[in-house]
Amino acid sequence: MDYEKLAELLFPQITKTPEEYEAMYPQRDLPEGAMVTRLGPSPTGFIHLGNLYGAFVDERLAHQSGGQFYLRIEDTDDKRFVEGAVDIIINSLRFFGINFDEGAGLDGETGAYGPYTQSLRGEIYQCFAKKLVADGKAYPCFLTEEEIAEIRAGQEAEKANPGIYGAYARSRELSFDEIKERLSRGESYVVRLRSEGDPDQGGEHVRKIHVRDAVRGVLEMPENFQDVVILKATGIPTYHFAHVVDDHLMRTTHVVRGAEWLPSLPIHVELFEKLGWEPPVYCHTAQLMKLDEEGNKRKLSKRKDPELSLDYYRNQGYHPAAVREYLLTILNSNFEEWRMENPDADIDEFAFTTEKMSNSGALFDLNKLNDISKDVLLRIPAGQLYDFLKGWAEEFRPEILHIFEDRAYLEKILDLGRNDKKPRKDFIYAQQMVEFISYFFDDMFKIEDAMPAKVPASDVPVILQKYLEGYDHSDDQSQWFDKIRAIATEMGYAAKPKDFKKHPEEYKGHVGHVSTVIRIALMGRAQSPDVWEIQQILGEERTRRRIGEYE
Ligand code: GLU
Secondary structure, X not given: OOHHHHHHXXXXXOOOOHHHHHHHOOOOOOOOOOOEEEEOOOOOOOOEXXXXXXXXXXXXXXXXXXXXXXXXXXXXXXXXXXXXXXXHHHXXXXXXXXOOOEEOOOOOOEOOOOOOEHHHOHHHHHHHHHHHHHOOOEEEEOOOHHHHHHHHHHHHHXXXXXXXXXHHOHHHHOOHHHHHHHHHOOOOOEEEEOOOOOOOOOOOOOOEEEEEEOOOEEEEEEOOOOOOEEEOOOOOEOXXXXXXHHHHHOOOOEEEEEHHHHHHHHHHHHHHHHHOOOOOEEEEEOOEEEEOOOOOEEEOOOOOOHHHEHHHHHHHOOOHHHHHHHHHHHHOOOHHHHHHHOOOOOHXXXXXXXXXXXXXXXXXXXXXXXXXXXXXXXXXXXXXXXXXXXXXXXXXXXXXXXXHOOHHHHHHHHHOOOOOOOOOOOOOOHHHHHHHHHHHOOOOOOOOOOOOXXXXXXXXXXXXXXXXXXXXXXXXXXXXXXXXXHHHHHOOOEOOXXXXXXXXXXXXXXXXXXXXXXXXXXXXXXXXXXXXXXHHHHOHHHHHHHHHHXX
């Protein structure tokens, strides 16, 4: 068979040669050791934690090594291309501090290795498919769905491996004239790889391939033997083919992708080999898992776990620094230790490595994120927290924007108890912060907790009345508390909790119960930061009003 002639017959419209593309996309001029990574999301409009997790690895590898990180839109599958999806991807990742150097962009693309959208690369894929056909390494396959189903049924009966390969690949041996004839009849076909793998996979002598994975070490896998489809009947490439062609021509050095691609790795290895190209270094990342209610590990699911969506973190108002910090703790096993040794260092000073990545499931845990977030927010000055919170509210809670009118007031609130020896860690994410500080604002203030059971209802107005009468806004903390003690004693409550513990029969309760009455009148809650400090922030007028108006 004259394969060159066959290639011309199949792809008359392809006039560029592989060499021309090689010249158009030369090796990148980068320093030794610089890594080129990419993110290849499909534009479904849904960007999830797994994307961020992978993007984080890509970004770190590229930017730590002085390389390039680019965005490629993988829109060759039949999934819907959602309008604005590219913006969503770029903006969501930017929010978390992940920026691309080149690739698909908000206003057109940047970079010399494009187009960066797979649907615009049709001619490129066809050019290389043509080359494979011309080399006798790929062929047109006319099998219909019915024929494929019939082959599969036969394989099941024979207990043979399923798929199109070896003798089952009936189009392999078609003659040039037969192919020409079928084409002239308008028969539809796909282009398949003519695999040289040994289909006898059950046999002892099955050939193995060895691939170095930066996360998993050297992988040993059976070689591919399937005549996989490289171009679909529409002329659109499959993931396998697009990955190989794109990552070669875009000069990607490290392919970071989910472990779900591991089973198809032998296909990619064979494709690289047949095209005569060096494969990139693969980094197959662990699946994101969570512990379910029963304590079992399972994959995060779009349907069951709202926290899989990145929108979740933005709506809730997680600070991007907290999410980054958390991701690093699940990405690199030595990060937490580093953080302990370098509590104030910029996170980018941490040397991220693929070797320290887990290769079994990475466990995602919201509680852990929340704990980390508390520490991260503690390190952020009140002024910056104010800006962050305001930015979030503008997008997600415009109805509370009035709380930002008095900057000094809100900054004092945000700093409350944070400069103590043992600083308070009250803040986790914006939604929770607003809830936490809501009592500082009259329109959001509400009585949430009941008065302590130890205090008879008739005592409440008396305590508040006495408190109001003796209130002096300029009292220092100890003068202020002495007055509460005096009220307690006068009304039959122990001045110290331990006295009450010793002789409960002698008292109604203790000073803590009395101060809780005041706390609830002021804040609506039985738990809060220091009351005296809160009063200093609320100011005299508001303090008196709340005590006076409680009923
Ligand atoms: N488009 C693929 C996906 O969405 C990308 C996989 C890869 O990074 O190679 O999973």
